[in-house]
Amino acid sequence: MADRVAKLASQRAVVIFGVSNCCMCHVVKTLFTEMGVSWMAHELDKDPHGKDVERALAGIVGRSPPVPAVFIGGRRVMKLASQRAVVIFGASNCFMCHAVKTLFTELGVSWTVHELDKDPRGKDVERALVGMVGRSPPIPAVFIGGRLVGTTDQVMTLHVGGQLVPLLRQAGALWL
Structure with missing residues (x-):
């Protein structure tokens, strides 16, 4: 599943993993939008593999719940x-x-x-x-x-x- 996270994180320069009803996720998206940054979101609660992705993200970012998790330039790092x-x-x-x-x-x-x-x-x-x-x-x-x-x-x-x-x-x- 870490491979799936890496693949998703590398789709754009800014990728946000979140949940649709998370206020902090909304704040992060709004911040990037106001800065004029083009971003992509992966809503874990709308993904059939969302729970697996969430567990993989928790291992990557070192906290649970792992959202919002923001990958900036993650393609190069991964x-x-x-x-x-x-x-x-x-x-x-x-x-x-x-x-x-x-x-x-x-x-x-x-x-x-x-x-x-x-x-x-x-x-x-x-x-x-x-x-x-x-x-x-x-x-x-x-x-x-x-x-x-x-x-x-x-x-x-x-x-x-x-x-x-x-x-x-x-x-x-x-x-x-």
């Missing part, structure tokens, strides 16, 4: 995030990014990093990640198997709880 089993969005001078990369290296994981401060389109990617991660700055933002795991806190929580290695194995990042 494309980059799906290129390898472990993808880290970070910055070259970020010590928390370094800590996450070190953890994965020590686990024997092959990862790739997109350093936003060295990417000419890094600000656009950063804005998209803020919407996905729910905080600013959104780095490091770690994707495993094309799905957003979260920032350093979420990665370390998974590691301490013994859930990171199985997740990495499932994504094909670890073979041992």
